[in-house]
Amino acid sequence: MKNNQTPEIAIETKNLFIFYGSFAAVSEVNLKIEKQKVTAIIGPSGCGKSTLLRAFNRMNDFVPSSYVTGEVLLSGQNLYGSNIDPVEVRRRIGMVFQKPNPFPKSIYENIAWGARINGFKGNMDELVEQSLRGAALWEEVKDQLQKSAYELSGGQQQRLCIARTIAIQPDIILMDEPASALDPISTLRIEELMQELKKNYTIIIVTHNMQQAARVSDYTAMMMLEKDGSRSGTVIEFSETKKIFTNPKDKRTEDYVTGRFG
Amino acid sequence: MNPNHDHFPEGESFRQSLGRRYRTASIWQGLFFSAFLIAILSLGALLYNIIDGAFGYVAFDYKNDPSEFTSKPLDDLNKQELLDILKTNLSSGAYKKLDNEKTMEKRSRSVLYTLVLERLIQIDTKETWSMTDSILRSAEIKVEAAEKYPEAKLEFRSWLTPVFLTTPMSSKAEFAGVRTAILGSLWMVGIAILFAMPIGTGAAIYLHEYANKNFINRVIQTNINNLAGVPSIVYGMLGLAIFVRTFEPFTSGSMFGVTDTNGRTILSAGLTMGTLVLPLIIINAQEAIKAVPDSLRQAAFGVGATRWQTIWHHVLPNALPGILTGSILAVSRAIGETAPLIVVGASTFISIDPDGPFSKFTALPIQIYQWTTRAQSEFHAIAASAIIVLLALLLSLNATAVLLRNRVQRKY
Numbered sequence: 251m252k253n254n255q256t257p258e259i260a261i262e263t264k265n266l267f268i269f270y271g272s273f274a275a276v277s278e279v280n281l282k283i284e285k286q287k288v289t290a291i292i293g294p295s296g297c298g299k300s301t302l303l304r305a306f307n308r309m310n311d312f313v314p315s316s317y318v319t320g321e322v323l324l325s326g327q328n329l330y331g332s333n334i335d336p337v338e339v340r341r342r343i344g345m346v347f348q349k350p351n352p353f354p355k356s357i358y359e360n361i362a363w364g365a366r367i368n369g370f371k372g373n374m375d376e377l378v379e380q381s382l383r384g385a386a387l388w389e390e391v392k393d394q395l396q397k398s399a400y401e402l403s404g405g406q407q408q409r410l411c412i413a414r415t416i417a418i419q420p421d422i423i424l425m426d427e428p429a430s431a432l433d434p435i436s437t438l439r440i441e442e443l444m445q446e447l448k449k450n451y452t453i454i455i456v457t458h459n460m461q462q463a464a465r466v467s468d469y470t471a472m473m474m475l476e477k478d479g480s481r482s483g484t485v486i487e488f489s490e491t492k493k494i495f496t497n498p499k500d501k502r503t504e505d506y507v508t509g510r511f512g
Numbered sequence: 513m514n515p516n517h518d519h520f521p522e523g524e525s526f527r528q529s530l531g532r533r534y535r536t537a538s539i540w541q542g543l544f545f546s547a548f549l550i551a552i553l554s555l556g557a558l559l560y561n562i563i564d565g566a567f568g569y570v571a572f573d574y575k576n577d578p579s580e581f582t583s584k585p586l587d588d589l590n591k592q593e594l595l596d597i598l599k600t601n602l603s604s605g606a607y608k609k610l611d612n613e614k615t616m617e618k619r620s621r622s623v624l625y626t627l628v629l630e631r632l633i634q635i636d637t638k639e640t641w642s643m644t645d646s647i648l649r650s651a652e653i654k655v656e657a658a659e660k661y662p663e664a665k666l667e668f669r670s671w672l673t674p675v676f677l678t679t680p681m682s683s684k685a686e687f688a689g690v691r692t693a694i695l696g697s698l699w700m701v702g703i704a705i706l707f708a709m710p711i712g713t714g715a716a717i718y719l720h721e722y723a724n725k726n727f728i729n730r731v732i733q734t735n736i737n738n739l740a741g742v743p744s745i746v747y748g749m750l751g752l753a754i755f756v757r758t759f760e761p762f763t764s765g766s767m768f769g770v771t772d773t774n775g776r777t778i779l780s781a782g783l784t785m786g787t788l789v790l791p792l793i794i795i796n797a798q799e800a801i802k803a804v805p806d807s808l809r810q811a812a813f814g815v816g817a818t819r820w821q822t823i824w825h826h827v828l829p830n831a832l833p834g835i836l837t838g839s840i841l842a843v844s845r846a847i848g849e850t851a852p853l854i855v856v857g858a859s860t861f862i863s864i865d866p867d868g869p870f871s872k873f874t875a876l877p878i879q880i881y882q883w884t885t886r887a888q889s890e891f892h893a894i895a896a897s898a899i900i901v902l903l904a905l906l907l908s909l910n911a912t913a914v915l916l917r918n919r920v921q922r923k924y
Contacts, residue, residue: 309813314725341816351807353826363825364815411811418815 258285260422260452261306261343266320268298268305270313274482275301279320281471281488283422288444288453290463290491293473294506298483299456302473303424306454307343308336324421341368344415345424349431350407352399352414357382357391360399360410361417368418377417385413386443405436412443416451423447425455429462441466460507463491470494472503562903565896566671568646571657572686573664575634586628594624601632613864626679630687637686637890638664671890672897680863681874685883685890690898692862694905696778696873699866700853701846701909703782704789709839711786712793716835719794720801721823740791748855751784756856765870776857779869784852789842796838800831833917840913844906850877876902 261283268276276298283289291299301310308329310316322329329339352360361378370377378395382388387409391402399410408428415423425444429437444453444466457463463470472487472494487500498504521529578586581597589597595616599607610616610627619627629635638661641653646668657666679689723729756775761767763780804827812822853875860882862874876898883895 307814309810312810312813337816337818340813345810345814347807347810347814349807351805351811353808353811354830364817367818367821367825368816414811414815 259283260285260324261454262321262323263305264321264323266302266305266318266322268301268310268318269316271315274480276305277476277480277482277484279485281485283452283454284469285452286448286450287468288448288455288466289469289471290467291454291456291471291473292458292460292463292506293483294475295458296483297473297475299473300426301483302485303426303454303456304345306422306424307340307345309340309345311336341418342420343422343424344418344420346408346411346415346426346428348427350404350411352402352407352410354398354400356396357399357402357410358395361414364414364418370418381413381417382410384416384447385409386439386446387413403436405432405439408432408436408440409443412440412447416447420451422452422454425453427456427458430458437462460495464495467491472498472500472506474502474506562896562899564643565893566900567643568669568893569641569650569653569657569666570669570890570893571638571640571661571664571666573636573638573661575636576632578633581628581632586625586633589625591621591624594621594628597628597632598624606631622675626675626687630682630684635684635686637888640889640893671893672900676894676897677901680865681861681879682863683861685886685888685894688883688894690876690879690901692865693874693876693879693898694901696858696862696866697847697875697877697902697905699778699869699871699873700782700785700875701843703779703869704785704846705839705843707783707786708790708793708842709835712790712839713797713835715790715794716797716801717823717828720798721819721827736791736794740795743851744788744849745851745855747784747788748852750787751780751852751856755780755783763870765868768870770870773870773872776859776872777870778866778873781853781856781858781873781875782869784856785846785849788849788852789846792842792845793835793838796841797831797835800834800838801827803834804830836913836917840910840917843909843913847906847909848877848902850881853878854881876905 259282263279263281266276266279267274279302281289291303293299304310305318306322306329310318318330324339324342327334353363355363358378361381362374365374365377379388379392382391387406390406391397391410399407402410408431412423412428429440432440441462444455447453448468455463455467468491469489470491471485473483474486476482476484487494487498487503489499494503495507498507504510520526581601582589582593584593598610598616602610607616616624639657641649646653654666657664676689677694678691679687680692682688719729719733755763759780760775763775763777763783764770764773765777765779766773808826808830809822812826817825858874858878859872860874860878862872864871866873880895880898880902883891883898886892
């Protein structure tokens, strides 16, 4: 069944559990995320999609009483190892949030800030241009780089957030429902952008929108609450997006993707 | 068909019940409006009462006739002539004392003129009238004054004058000013803010951004909220025990070689006021920091910022307008506080400008309090004027801070 050529793995979870206090919000996740592909995480509300996504760059660290067991491996290194600094993890694994959250600064500063605090020594103007081009925003804003980011439209703000993320040259970009606050046209632009971005980056996206997952992703992880009533979410099926949508193995996945979930 | 359909009023009975609802609404609206009216009227009455006292007719007399000292009219005398009059007519002891406070030759003409009036001619105020009386019963007052004090001159006077602002304290109401009190108040709130704002902001940052939400921190938080409501006299006692007594070598300045003071200095008062407003500043700063959206912190963390970078570059700049507003409120409270100053030991009679943190001092509320306790009505008039000064000072401080806040609020 396997190809001769083993796919390159960007990030991998091994027996990952995420706890809030004594409550396991996500349990027993084993995923191998392939390099330079888009991996979608889908599932009903409250099943732990965002929690799982945030475990990849240790954003859950800010929730008091949260902790994980198991491993998240980035090129073989456990991100939760005792010698790992979460700041470095977030520099390697960037994140785009659900609601566009640019800094209340100029467009230029939005991109330059992250690079500067991470010790970027190169040509900042070049980096800003390159990042904005990478996020397909350059043509729209090149003459107004000193304008406040808040004056941009929601879709432009979200692309600015993507530009800000790629400016620090991460290995992986996490996207937490990046288009859910946007209109269909802006959504389409973000989706197109993701196809561009995956040439250079590994993308993991959480989405509520199944058509979106089907359109943009190469692999899909289906999450669902455990059947035992523990309110704990887990990945029930993970494979190529095509298979998930046309020939799912799990009955629950089939019900969900065909809209019969209920 | 919905089985509950019949339970709703229809047609005429619905319109009746709607009318009842509107009537209730208008009664409440009327009540709210009356509450608003009462509040406005109370404020108006307060302002009127103050202004009423600060202006009005005054009947006064010269104890010694100006002709005893000079042949020319007083207003035509130049500086040197005034100086000569003072030299010849004051006792040498009194002259020396004045000269020691500030060299006589260096004083301006108007100061010397006031001294001649105050020390030699000596104004004797017979009676004062309020502004309302003065306007409404002007004719009657003139007749009354002419009958009762045939010698006296009647004059409509504003007790609040530029001279009132720039002259120091005097034992005679006609010559007393609020200069030393204004300077004392400004020094005091200045020290209080310098002390309380960095500490308060720092504490707020620690509590909101760093501290765990554990039991001890919750107890501390509750206590900070309670401390903001502790009566100010308690802070006065604290200031007396700690700043005036325990830290006397520091607050009196003897540590720095300043002599002839005790711990009852501007520094003690400023630190006491700082302690008093500290909880207020912490709470306001916390609110301001809380108002910075979490999404902004996440954005900063998301591009690999440390907690410190997130706070310094994003949380603080965005919370600063709120922190400044909180400090404005704190200043407003500190500048009007009287009780702690009495306990800490503000002097009521100070005629020399405070010249540093180790000076003895007085403050506006202390001065006002002291003047209102005097029996003579002219002191009540200058107390009213001093209240106007206090209110104006408060408003201008607030205005400065609001301007500052708007300037800091970056327009992206």
